[in-house]
Amino acid sequence: MFDMSEILKEQFQKIITIEPADFEYILGHFTYKKFKKHQFLVQEGQQVTFDYFLISGCVKSYYTDENGKMHILLFALRDWWITDYEAYYYQKRAIVNIDCLEDTEVLCLSNDNREKLCQEFHQVEHFFRRKTNRRNVALQNRILSLLSSNAKQRYEKFLLEYPSLAQRLPKHILASYLGVTRETLSRLYVQK
């Protein structure tokens, strides 16, 4: 693995310190993969073998309800991790789909390898605990914003928090993340 491993290394180094040799060893537990726009990383009903660390591109994770309506749970960009964690951690069938909004490169980590590395390196376990803590906080804030603010406020908050993502995403996709229809989102920003 080449240059792309730098992105992963950087992320590790923000939280823990690793010997170069250890990093190489750790990296050996990841596999590199490329996906084209519209390809799936995770499909509803299937097993989920990997957690994906994005090197480049953009993906969405979404749930399809009984009426066929899509609800977006998460996006991921360069440097973010994504999978269906319930399925991944607990060997269940995926309930979400994850597909590419753009051509995407990832490093894949199986749950077995993750557990192996966590056992072998206390530091890696520490790293993942920290990551999960962060994710927790983000998810909590999302719940808060769904409970306590209206469509417009959520839209404006999103623009502030993720200005570049907002530009990159088709509006109907963003609408679905915000929990409104594309029509409503459109009406939010044309006027005022």
Place this chain on the structure above:
Amino acid sequence: MFDMSEILKEQFQKIITIEPADFEYILGHFTYKKFKKHQFLVQEGQQVTFDYFLISGCVKSYYTDENGKMHILLFALRDWWITDYEAYYYQKRAIVNIDCLEDTEVLCLSNDNREKLCQEFHQVEHFFRRKTNRRNVALQNRILSLLSSNAKQRYEKFLLEYPSLAQRLPKHILASYLGVTRETLSRLYVQK
């Protein structure tokens, strides 16, 4: 500390194995506290010193919006952990309140002690990683249900998932957790 430590021990032992002596040592990093109904564990705007492991009782964590409306994020019962994690992990001011719905006993763990124990015992770090993973999945599912289902479906799901909690909670509190007004919740279950 006496008998109540059993509840904590049990939880540890579901995930990791610890020597009795180590457990005693770990327990030494917790402090025991009692709260009466209506007392606060965490107050908005204050620092958050502890993560709380409930021994008995029941608490709610809620956010108060600009109109003074309360939005419940989480409950905790015997055997659950609760705090304002963003404030706790990252030394910020609390944005939520956590108060007691019943008289409540807790074991308190400071973030410093948590980090200390995680460093000293790889197993403890493992324990908390696992816990946080679980919490993640639960939060994700909550988001999913807020995005994709209506008030009635959310209410019915709650009844199925937490039948005993549903009985224990005042309806207006439950309503706030579900993201509806008490009037709406009342109308959901009187008819059909």
Place this chain on the structure above:
DNA sequence: AAAATAATGTGACGTAGATCAAAATTATTT
């Protein structure tokens, strides 16, 4: 570059759930 497909915008109308107000019930305190 034409054809096909996907994304966005706009109008007309419907509805789940909010809001406001007041009564009825239940729990707590003195």
Place this chain on the structure above:
DNA sequence: AAATAATTTTGATCTACGTCACATTATTTT
């Protein structure tokens, strides 16, 4: 047991947002 406070219910409206339908504009594909 009376008094006070908290919780729950019910009715009458209101409104943010959804739905449906169709027009317009981009983006892909051939």
